[in-house]
Each structure stands twice: as structure tokens, then as C-alpha cells.
Amino acid sequence: MWRLRNDPATKADGDVAKRLRNAFIAHHCRAVWVPLPDDAPIAELEAEVISIAPAEMTAWNKRGMATYDEPEELVDAMIVRLGLSPYERAALHRQRDRFLARCLSDAASPSARARPARAAIPALPKGPFRFFALDVETANHDRSSICQVGVACARHADCIETWVTLVEPQTPHWAVSDLHGITNDMVQGAPKIGAVLDTLNGILSDHTVYQH
Secondary structure, eight states, rough: OOOTTOGGGGGHHHHHHHHHHHHHHHHHSSSOOOOOOSSOHHHHHHHHHHHHHEEEHHHHHTTTOOOOOOHHHHHHHHHHTTTHHHHHHHHHHHHHHHHHHHHTTTTTHHHHHHHOOOOOOOOOOOOOEEEEEEEEEEEOOOOOOOEEEEEEETTTOOOEEEEEEOOOOSSSOOOOOOHHHHOHHHHHOOOOHHHHHHHHHHHTTEEEEEEE
């Protein structure tokens, strides 16, 4: 549920994290959401709520609290409950990496902190498998602009395990995001295609691979 507020460079990932956080709060904290008109005095209402709340319930507010561990099992269950896509899950991992990198490198330059951490390539499922079906998405009509690789791994019992990773295509030209939903913001910090191919080579070698 990590989120860097007011950071336009990570807004797309941050919106995914915010959606997860809001759902988590609503489910586990029994939060009540009250719609307010646009002209409501939001600042005054917030100050009034904080003033009447117990002190231990407002320790987070402007106190610079230390980061504490996520309730990972509960968060993972909420991710499943929401049915987040592989793209959204990757966004959450990138947000966490960015947040922790900033916490650990306050002495670094602003430009260094702004660079997203390079995401790890997901672990491949364990075999044996009968065959693989591989597909890619691209940022534009250039076949070298791969921005996602997915593999369906068919076992001998005819069950299928899937594997997917975003890829940083290193291009500013995005023309088909409306087809697959992947954007330039989503792939910032994703592995590059060379690293992905090196990873896939070990599991795909000497096997039948289908690709349309």
C-alpha cells in the first residue's frame, strides 16, 4: 500500500496503491465514507475530526512516524479479493521499491532518488511442462518495442500456469496503450528485454513453444 503523494512521475502506480489502501481501510478498519459537496470546508472538517479523536489515533498526523511493517498476509488477501491484474501488482511492487529506496537514501541527490528502482523479474513456475505458449505486447507498431511478455505453461495433466512480466521498451512513442492497457508510467523500472530473454531461455530451451 506504499504511495508517494503528489509525485506526478509515479501517479499511475500511486493510484493503484491508493485503490488498494482505500479498500483495505474500508474492509479492515470499518471506515465510513461520507460524500461531501465540492464547496464543503474540508480543511476545517479535518481539523475538527482530529481535535476530537484520541491522541493514540492521531499519532500519524504531522508527527513523522517511523515506517512500520505492512500486515502482508492481509494485504495479499485484499489483492486477491480485488482481483488486481499482473500490471497492477507490478505497480504495487514498484511503489514499495521506490518508497523504501527513498527512506534508505535520504542523503542521495534528488535526481538519484527520482529514478525508479529496477524491478526484479518474477520467478518462473517449476516444471515439467509439455509445451509453452508465449505472447508479447508492444508500446507501438515497432516489434522491437516489447513492453510485456507472458507465457502459459501447460503441464502434462493439462493444467496451465501463467507467468508475466512488464518490460521497459525504452521508447517515448506509445501508440497502442488503448488496446492492452499498458502505459509508459507502468513500465518505469521494469526489466529490459535482454534480461527477460536470458531468464526465459533456461525454461524454454528444448521445449515446444507456440506463438501466434
